[in-house]
Amino acid sequence: MEARIARLESDVGHMRSDLSEVKSGVRGFRDKMDVMSAKLSERIDNVSTKVESVKDSIAAAKIWALVLYITLAAGMLTTIARGSNGFDSLKKRRDGESAGRDAAASVGA
Numbered sequence: 001m002e003a004r005i006a007r008l009e010s011d012v013g014h015m016r017s018d019l020s021e022v023k024s025g026v027r028g029f030r031d032k033m034d035v036m037s038a039k040l041s042e043r044i045d046n047v048s049t050k051v052e053s054v055k056d057s058i059a060a061a062k063i064w065a066l067v068l069y070i071t072l073a074a075g076m077l078t079t080i081a082r083g084s085n086g087f088d089s090l091k092k093r094r095d096g097e098s099a100g101r102d103a104a105a106s107v108g109a
Helices: 002-083 086-108
Strands: none
Touching: none
C-alpha cells in the first residue's frame, strides 16, 4: 500500500512541475500577446491616419474635377456660340431692339 501512495505522491509531484511549466508558458505567451497588441494598435492608428489623408485628397480632387468640368463646359459653349455666330446674332438682336425703342420713342414724341 505504501508503494502505491509513494507512486501517487510522485505522480502529483510531476503534475505540479508540469503545471508550473504550463503557467510559465502562459505568462510568456501573455507577454508576447501584449507586445503584439500594442504593435497592432500602433499600425491601426497609422492606417487610420493614412485613410484620413486619402479622404482629404479625394475631396480636393473632387473639387478640382468640378472646377475643370465647369471650365471645359464654358469653353465648349463659347466655341459653339462663336462657330454659329451666336454672339453676333445676340448683339444684332440687342441692337435691333434698342433701335426699335429709339424709333418708337421718336414717333411718340
